[in-house]
Amino acid sequence: EALYADMGHFGRAPITLAWAALVLPALVLNYFGQAALLIGNQSVVNAPFFMLVPGWAQIPVVALSTAATVIASQSVITGAYSVASQAAQLGYLPRLQIAHTSESAFGQIYVPWISRMLMVAVIALVLAFRSSAALGYAYGMAVTGTMTITTLLFLYVARVRWRAPLWLVILGGGALLTVDLMFFAANLTKLLHGAWLPLLIALLAFTVMTTWQRGHEIAIAAREKAAGPLLDFIGGLAERTPPLPRLPGTAVFLNRGRGSTPLSMRANVDRIHVLQQHVIIVSVDTLPVPRVPDPERVTVSDLRFPDDGIVYVVARFGYMERPDVPRALLLVDPARTEGSVDLANATYFLSSASLCAGPEPTMARWRKRLFIAISKMTADAEYFGLPVDRTVIIGARIQI
Numbered sequence: 001e002a003l004y005a006d007m008g009h010f011g012r013a014p015i016t017l018a019w020a021a022l023v024l025p026a027l028v029l030n031y032f033g034q035a036a037l038l039i040g041n042q043s044v045v046n047a048p049f050f051m052l053v054p055g056w057a058q059i060p061v062v063a064l065s066t067a068a069t070v071i072a073s074q075s076v077i078t079g080a081y082s083v084a085s086q087a088a089q090l091g092y093l094p095r096l097q098i099a100h101t102s103e104s105a106f107g108q109i110y111v112p113w114i115s116r117m118l119m120v121a122v123i124a125l126v127l128a129f130r131s132s133a134a135l136g137y138a139y140g141m142a143v144t145g146t147m148t149i150t151t152l153l154f155l156y157v158a159r160v161r162w163r164a165p166l167w168l169v170i171l172g173g174g175a176l177l178t179v180d181l182m183f184f185a186a187n188l189t190k191l192l193h194g195a196w197l198p199l200l201i202a203l204l205a206f207t208v209m210t211t212w213q214r215g216h217e218i219a220i221a222a223r224e225k226a227a228g229p230l231l232d233f234i235g236g237l238a239e240r241t242p243p244l245p246r247l248p249g250t251a252v253f254l255n256r257g258r259g260s261t262p263l264s265m266r267a268n269v270d271r272i273h274v275l276q277q278h279v280i281i282v283s284v285d286t287l288p289v290p291r292v293p294d295p296e297r298v299t300v301s302d303l304r305f306p307d308d309g310i311v312y313v314v315a316r317f318g319y320m321e322r323p324d325v326p327r328a329l330l331l332v333d334p335a336r337t338e339g340s341v342d343l344a345n346a347t348y349f350l351s352s353a354s355l356c357a358g359p360e361p362t363m364a365r366w367r368k369r370l371f372i373a374i375s376k377m378t379a380d381a382e383y384f385g386l387p388v389d390r391t392v393i394i395g396a397r398i399q400i
Helices: 012-040 055-089 112-129 136-160 166-188 196-227 230-237 263-270 325-329 365-376
Strands: 246-254 275-287 298-301 310-318 347-356 391-399
Touching: 055 112, 136 166, 136 196, 196 263, 196 347, 196 365, 196 391, 230 263, 230 310, 246 263, 246 325, 263 275, 263 347, 263 391, 275 325, 310 325, 347 365
Parallel strands: 246 275, 246 347, 275 310, 347 391
Antiparallel strands: 298 310
């Protein structure tokens, strides 16, 4: 399971080759060898693996197995990074601080929060259970549960993606699930002896992920409702009575969504009732390439309203780059900015949303509180290399 979860680091071909040529033959030889040893001598039941070798080789085998444990744990850790990153991309986990460790492989990442969580969890398990024997039932439940879920997912892919005949899916699934569910049911009898642990972890993870996914949908909808469509907002500026005063200078508004109005820009207009003479709205995209060449860094749009002093810029960065909006704006063709902009003295505006639980029955209140608590632990938003002395952060209250 760790090998497949870690596919983002190595790709499909190396993992398939390693499994077929090395891992599977080694496992078959190992388990068949232990079985043969136990058939001939049942007194070695406590340590059949180490009794496979003569006495003089047991110490080297202990060292080898320890090294293998370290390697296997590293695979589990990197696999956890990949799964957490994919869950965040799918919207089931909050934005995580991710460090990319390779310019050639997008999937090679390090997630500090996951690393710290695993460290605390492992230490807690060791202190609570004190021996690997005490963790046996928890391990059995985790393995059989994973086998069952993997089989169900395989059958789903076979039917939906591969278009396998229904009779074949039922026949193959019946054979596979008979074995998996038999082992899983056997472990259910050990719930009170430690098998409850992986089920509790799974329940907590499921609760957090579904709460975040639902809460994020509600928060995004509330934010977009508060912001409103960008084109409608820009079009309405010219129709305001009395006309909106335009101050000398350049304002740069960072925008989260392509189609919605930056909350900071709406607040500037609705509360302060002014807007700078030159306005640049910027969205930042991170692409699955290590670096973006400067000629492809920015694109500019007039948002269908030429000569109003407002332009929209999309700045693109690679995953190995630290987004630097001021530098990216220097690459914009001056002929596309609808006037002479002064980037050296421009003011940058950001919006910071504060979440609160509203009266609407969108989620249970305890789930709203959980979502708000999780949102406070997410990675801080990038400030995109903005100058501190020329950056204004405008707060907005969003009810979920």
